Amino acid sequence: MAIHNLGSINIDHFYRVPHLPEPGETLAATEYRMGLGGKGANQSAAAARAGARTRHIGAVGSDGAWAVARLKGWGVDTTPVATLDTPSGHAIINVDATGENAIVLFPGANRALPLSHVEAALAAARLGDTLLLQNETAHQAEAARQARDLGLRVVYSAAPFDAEAVRAVLPFTTLLILNAVEALQLSAALQTPLDALDVPELLITRGADGAEWRGRDGSRAFAPALAVKAVDTTGAGDTFAGYFCAGLDLGRTPQDALTWAATAAALKVTRHGTADAIPSAAEVAAFRP
Numbered sequence: 001m002a003i004h005n006l007g008s009i010n011i012d013h014f015y016r017v018p019h020l021p022e023p024g025e026t027l028a029a030t031e032y033r034m035g036l037g038g039k040g041a042n043q044s045a046a047a048a049r050a051g052a053r054t055r056h057i058g059a060v061g062s063d064g065a066w067a068v069a070r071l072k073g074w075g076v077d078t079t080p081v082a083t084l085d086t087p088s089g090h091a092i093i094n095v096d097a098t099g100e101n102a103i104v105l106f107p108g109a110n111r112a113l114p115l116s117h118v119e120a121a122l123a124a125a126r127l128g129d130t131l132l133l134q135n136e137t138a139h140q141a142e143a144a145r146q147a148r149d150l151g152l153r154v155v156y157s158a159a160p161f162d163a164e165a166v167r168a169v170l171p172f173t174t175l176l177i178l179n180a181v182e183a184l185q186l187s188a189a190l191q192t193p194l195d196a197l198d199v200p201e202l203l204i205t206r207g208a209d210g211a212e213w214r215g216r217d218g219s220r221a222f223a224p225a226l227a228v229k230a231v232d233t234t235g236a237g238d239t240f241a242g243y244f245c246a247g248l249d250l251g252r253t254p255q256d257a258l259t260w261a262a263t264a265a266a267l268k269v270t271r272h273g274t275a276d277a278i279p280s281a282a283e284v285a286a287f288r289p
């Protein structure tokens, strides 16, 4: 089967800083790097590197050809990535000495993607495939509705948190993925305890406290986080989401997919970077923390 990821592609500018800047503070960074990122590109990279057939639906500007080439290099089908006459999305990422991060995002081409492009790309999907989406593009709800009508699994990684987007996409969602902060935000926005949320499957990642999944029949799975030395947690959730999705697409059980995703995410946090730092299935299999 295949994963069709309607997702952002960003150019990430990384700054290593002694601490995250305070309001009004000017801070000298000790290191600068540029890389490929965006929740969409990260999750496509993770799913493809995990070994799932992965198609990326999205957009870049004329400055984004290298980003598309990078995705292609990891085995992502980038045919449905449009090149628009607007700057590519980009992010300013500060990472402090403890590996904590703070991010400023400019959406650019990600939000300018025409609906007709998304619809045409999704028309190639087949029953049983997965539509993966996040909150960094346009047309999530329309895509989710079309995917549901085509018989796809709709996996919604509802980040960055956006209450309006969640309300619109949730009715078409098969699996909702949240981190601990987003889970609290959603619960508050909908005034619903998480356990009462009307969604067939729910995955909550809790950083170093592990990740939990509940299925439509009330079945549950849990994966503790692996004990590793975290140097950069950027992209941990995306690695987890991409691997978990890929695991299910490749026929793993939810528990098995969860454990696999936790191992991949743990390996990611031992490395600097986002998409470039997401490990392959072979690296995950060989990882001994």
Ligand code: ADP
Binding pocket: 179, 180, 204, 205, 206, 207, 208, 209, 210, 211, 224, 225, 226, 227, 228, 230, 233, 234, 235, 236, 237, 238, 240, 261, 262, 263, 265, 266, 269
């Ligand atoms: P996000 O990146 O969206 O904030 P989390 O912080 O919940 O997401 O991290 C996602 C997953 O990555 C966790 O469930 C865990 O498996 C793994 N992970 C995150 N931080 C660590 C860590 N410090 N050590 C080991 N695993 C981690």
